[in-house]
Amino acid sequence: MKIFNMSSQMNYVILIKDHILTESNYVDRRRNIKLLLTAEGLMFVIEDEELSFLDTMDGEEKVAYELFQQNNSKAKLLILNSIDKTIKDSVKDLSFVKDMLEELKKLYGRQNKHAHHQLVTLLHSTKMTPGISLIDHVMKLYNFFQELEAMEISFKLNYKTNVILYSLPQEIDKSFICNYNMNKIP
Structure with a gap:
């Protein structure tokens, strides 16, 4: 003890x-x-x-x-x-x-x-940049959500998924969303 x-x-x-x-x-x-x-x-x-x-x-x-x-x-x-x-x-x-x-x-x-507003703005304006892996990009967005949840602001999984999908470039976006929708990934 x-x-x-x-x-x-x-x-x-x-x-x-x-x-x-x-x-x-x-x-x-x-x-x-x-x-x-x-x-x-x-x-x-x-x-x-x-x-x-x-x-x-x-x-x-x-x-x-x-x-x-x-x-x-x-x-x-x-x-x-x-x-x-x-x-x-x-x-x-x-x-x-x-x-x-x-x-x-x-x-x-x-x-x-103010911090909430800054994080939400950053979350919605973040796009995947060339040279960064998909998992690193998703983890970056995940960390933004974690910071917001630490402020006692929660989001539904569907909303989080849409924000992440919206942030992907078109080349990944089309194939990934098609695969996502066909497989009904939660």
């Missing part, structure tokens, strides 16, 4: 140290913060409802509340350590991680829309 903890701590240090949230890298940091919370088993603190302490709680509810608060504090520290000092001031006083992430989204989420 100690080996896992040391290894995961080293990965966190790398994620945090080399990838501090600044005003210009919100999209990447948001993804990395979610990966970090997932690796630590803390995603539930942003997905579940916040628990409020009530005097009428029984023993089991109090334990659940304390566990939530403990995990929320741990997630909050991870996030605060992964953002630039100038940004920390805008979120450090918020009690819940969910609120911190919402505030960061309000402050820097517009970049997400």
Whole structure:
């Protein structure tokens, strides 16, 4: 267990140290913060409802509340350590991680829309260039789709297929599409 903890701590240090949230890298940091919370088993603190302490709680509810608060504090520290000092001031006083992430989204989420627009434009304007293999071209488009999906934008397989087929040159396009349609490749 100690080996896992040391290894995961080293990965966190790398994620945090080399990838501090600044005003210009919100999209990447948001993804990395979610990966970090997932690796630590803390995603539930942003997905579940916040628990409020009530005097009428029984023993089991109090334990659940304390566990939530403990995990929320741990997630909050991870996030605060992964953002630039100038940004920390805008979120450090918020009690819940969910609120911190919402505030960061309000402050820097517009970049997400801009990045989305740039990726979609790039995706639709990319054509296969001579000298590049078909698989390399398809992987390039696949990576664009992966980046968009990291922004929580999903596409149906049919749409992805059409974008890829549209990006092929006419010489490949005709024979490949004919073969594709005849074989009903999914």
